[in-house]
Amino acid sequence: MPHEQTAQALESEELVPPAEPHAAHVAPKKVETQADLSAEIKGISDRYAEALKNGRGPETMPRLDYAPYRSSILRHPTKSLHHADPETIELYSPAFGHQDVHALESDLTIQHNGEPQGERIIVSGRVLDGDGRAVAGQLVEIWQANASGRYIHKRDQHPAPLDPNFTGVGRCITGDDGSYSFTTIKPGAYPWKNHLNAWRPAHIHFSMFGSEFTQRIVTQMYFPGDQLFPLDPIYQSIVDQDARDRLVAEYDHELTSPEWALGYKWDIILTGSKRTWTENEAYGDAGDEE
Amino acid sequence: MSKLTPTPGQTVGPFYGYALPFNKDNELLAPGSPGSIRLQGTVYDGSGSTIPDAILEIWQPDSDGNIVQRTGSLVRDGYTFTGWGRGSVGNSGVYTFTTVNPGPTAPGAAAFISVAVFARGLMNRLFTRVYLPENEEALANDPLLSSLDPERRKTLIARRDPDGGLTWDIRLQGGDETVFLDFQQDGSLETSVNADHSARENQA
Numbered sequence: 001m002p003h004e005q006t007a008q009a010l011e012s013e014e015l016v017p018p019a020e021p022h023a024a025h026v027a028p029k030k031v032e033t034q035a036d037l038s039a040e041i042k043g044i045s046d047r048y049a050e051a052l053k054n055g056r057g058p059e060t061m062p063r064l065d066y067a068p069y070r071s072s073i074l075r076h077p078t079k080s081l082h083h084a085d086p087e088t089i090e091l092y093s094p095a096f097g098h099q100d101v102h103a104l105e106s107d108l109t110i111q112h113n114g115e116p117q118g119e120r121i122i123v124s125g126r127v128l129d130g131d132g133r134a135v136a137g138q139l140v141e142i143w144q145a146n147a148s149g150r151y152i153h154k155r156d157q158h159p160a161p162l163d164p165n166f167t168g169v170g171r172c173i174t175g176d177d178g179s180y181s182f183t184t185i186k187p188g189a190y191p192w193k194n195h196l197n198a199w200r201p202a203h204i205h206f207s208m209f210g211s212e213f214t215q216r217i218v219t220q221m222y223f224p225g226d227q228l229f230p231l232d233p234i235y236q237s238i239v240d241q242d243a244r245d246r247l248v249a250e251y252d253h254e255l256t257s258p259e260w261a262l263g264y265k266w267d268i269i270l271t272g273s274k275r276t277w278t279e280n281e282a283y284g285d286a287g288d289e290e
Numbered sequence: 291m292s293k294l295t296p297t298p299g300q301t302v303g304p305f306y307g308y309a310l311p312f313n314k315d316n317e318l319l320a321p322g323s324p325g326s327i328r329l330q331g332t333v334y335d336g337s338g339s340t341i342p343d344a345i346l347e348i349w350q351p352d353s354d355g356n357i358v359q360r361t362g363s364l365v366r367d368g369y370t371f372t373g374w375g376r377g378s379v380g381n382s383g384v385y386t387f388t389t390v391n392p393g394p395t396a397p398g399a400a401a402f403i404s405v406a407v408f409a410r411g412l413m414n415r416l417f418t419r420v421y422l423p424e425n426e427e428a429l430a431n432d433p434l435l436s437s438l439d440p441e442r443r444k445t446l447i448a449r450r451d452p453d454g455g456l457t458w459d460i461r462l463q464g465g466d467e468t469v470f471l472d473f474q475q476d477g478s479l480e481t482s483v484n485a486d487h488s489a490r491e492n493q494a
Contacts, residue, residue: 014304014410061298062413069301071411074336075462079442081416081472084434088395089351090404090417090473094374097361130294139364143309153305169309171364205303207310213349214473216406218415220300237413238298246297271296271474 014071014193032195034231040068041236048239059240068233070194086214091275093209093216096139096173106172108142108184116166118147118185120261123249126178127208129215130272134178141207142182144168149188149202158190183261189228201228201235208268215270222248223264299414304343306408307378311345314366316377318348318389325353328455329387329420329448333379333409336463340383344409346460348387348420349374355393355401391422391456400428400435402446407460407470416470420458421447434471442469 044066052058064076109116123142127135145151145168148160152167170182187202203220210216222235229235229244238244246269255263302310319326333344350373351357358373366372377385392401402421421429429435435443445468448456460468 060295062300064413066413069411069413072301072413073411074339075341075409075411076413077416077467077470078336078463079467079469081470082434082438084437084471084473086473087433088399089349089357089373089392089402092357092359094349094363094372095359095361096363099361100364128294130296132294141309143306145305151305151308153308155304155307167308205300205306205309207302213404213406214417216347216415216417217297217299218302218408219297220303234301234303234413237300243295243298246295247300268297269294274473 034195034197037068037195037198037233038231041230041233044068045236045239058242059238060243062237063239066233066237068194069237070233072237086212086274090213093138093211093213095137096209097137098173101139101171101173103172106170106180106182108144108166108168108170108182111167112165114165116146116163116185118163118166118188120183121186122181122183122255122257122261122263123204123221123266124179124181124252124255124263125249125265125267127174127180127210127268127270128178129210129270133211133273134174134176135208135210135215135270136174136176136178138174138209138211139207140172140174140180142170142184142204144184144204145187145190145202147185147188149190151190156190160188160190186223186262189226194233198233199228199231201226201232206268208270210270210273212273212275214274217268217270219268220247221266224248224251301410301413302345302408302415304410306345307343310376311378312364312376316375316385316387317366318350318373318375318387319371320368321388325390326388327391328451328453329389329403329458330455331385331457331459332383333385333407333460334383334462334464335411338464340379341409341462342379342381342383344383344385344407344412344460345376345378346385346408347374347376347406348389348403349406350389350392350403351395351401353390353393355395355399357395394425394428398428398431400425400432405460407462409462412462416462417473418460418468418470419446420456422456423447423450438469441466445469 146163146166150160189199189202192198203222207218249264249266252263252265333341362370363372363374379385394401402419405418407416448458
C-alpha cells in the first residue's frame with residue numbers, strides 16, 4: 001500500500017495526466033473510491049468527536065499525520081514536534097516593502113491584454129496576530145486555479161482550458177491596519193488523483209508573514225457553502241469544524257463592487273506573539289526603507 | 291498567551307512553482323561575492339526517497355550576528371543583505387542557497403539559521419534550525435540543542451564542506467528524522483495527543 005510507494009509514484013498518483021479527459025476513471029491500479037476515503041475520513045472524525053466529548057481541547061491546526069491525504073503518509077514527522085522557545089532571529093520577521101511588491105500585483109485580472117474569463121471577485125481582510133494586533137507592512141502572496149479549475153503550472157495537465165488572460169498569482173503588502181485586498185477570478189474546483197473521483201473544493205492559496213518568523217503561515221482560503229468540503233482530505237485534515245470554518249471566507253455585500261465584482265471577506269489570525277513589543281512596533285512602524 | 295485562535299495552515303500543494311519562486315530567491319547575496327557560502331542539502335521522505343516538490347525558506351542574521359530589517363528580498367539589488375531567502379528543491383530533492391555564515395546574536399551564542407519547510411503532502415509548514423558546526427562550546431550550551439538527545443541533536447548541525455559551504459539534509463520522517471520545532475507553548479496548537487513534554491521540563 002502507500003507505504004511502499006516512492007515519492008514519484010505518489011506524485012503521479014496525485015496529478016491528473018495529460019490529454020485523456022477520462023484518465024482518472026480508468027486507472028489500472030487498485031482503485032480507491034471516494035466511498036473508501038469518506039469512510040476513513042469519517043472514522044477519524046468520529047474518534048475526534050469522541051475525544052472532544054471526553055474533555056480533550058479542540059485542535060486548531062491540520063493533522064500532520066492524516067492518511068486520507070495519501071501524499072502525506074511518507075511526509076509527516078512521526079516524532080512530536082520539539083517544544084522550543086523562539087530565540088533572536090525567530091522573534092523577528094524579514095522586512096518587505098514597496099520595493100518588493102508593486103501595487104498593481106494585487107489585481108490578478110489586469111496582468112494580460114484582455115479580461116480573464118470567470119466571475120470577478122474581491123477578496124479582502126486583515127492579517128492580525130494572536131493578540132489582535134494588526135500585522136502591518138507584511139507580505140501576502142496568493143496563487144490559484146483559473147475559473148475552469150486549471151493551474152497554469154506545467155504539472156497541471158487537467159484537461160480544462162487555460163486562460164491566456166489569467167496567471168493566477170498575486171502579491172500585496174498589508175496596510176497599517178493589517179489590511180489586504182486582491183481582485184481576482186473565482187477559481188474552479190479541480191480534479192486530482194488522491195483517489196477515484198477526487199475533487200478539490202475551490203480555493204485560493206495564501207502565504208503570509210507575521211511580525212515574527214514563528215508566525216509564518218501558508219494556507220488555503222475556501223468559499224462558503226462548497227459541497228466538496230466533506231469529501232476533501234486536505235480540508236478535512238483539520239478535524240475540528242470551528243478550525244475549518246476559519247479557512248472559509250464570508251460573502252460580504254459591503255465589499256461587493258456595483259456592476260463589477262462580488263466581495264469576500266477573510267481575516268487571518270497568526271499564532272501568538274512571543275516578543276516583547278516596543279511601542280513603535282505595536283503601532284505598526286514597519287521597516288520599509290524607501 | 292494569545293487571545294485569538296489562529297487560522298489553520300494547509301499544505302502548499304503541488305502548484306506553488308509558478309507563484310512562490312522569484313528571480314534570485316535563493317541568493318541572499320551574489321554567488322562568488324566575498325564571504326558568500328553555499329548552503330545545500332537534500333530533502334527526503336520517510337522511505338528515504340528524495341522529495342522533488344518541497345520549498346524552503348531561510349531567515350538568518352548577517353555574519354556579525356545582526357538581525358537585518360531591510361526590505362528588498364523579492365527584488366534584490368545585488369548589494370543589500372536582507373537575511374531571508376526562498377529555495378525550491380530540484381527534481382533530485384536538492385536545494386541550494388547562497389548566503390553568509392550567520393554570526394552569533396550574542397557573545398558565545400551558537401549561530402544558527404531559522405528554516406521553514408513546505409512541501410506537497412506536508413499538511414502544515416515545519417520550523418527547524420540549522421547550526422554552524424564549529425563552535426562546540428556554544429553548541430553544548432545552546433538551550434535547544436542541549437535539550438535534545440545526541441542522536442536527534444545531530445540532525446540540526448550542518449557539515450562544513452571543503453569549499454567552505456554547508457551541507458544540511460532534511461528528513462521529514464524516519465529514524466533519523468530532523469528535529470522540527472513547536473514554538474506555541476500556550477496550548478495544543480501543533481502538538482499531538484502524546485506530546486512529549488519532558489524535554490521542555492529539562493530545559494526549564
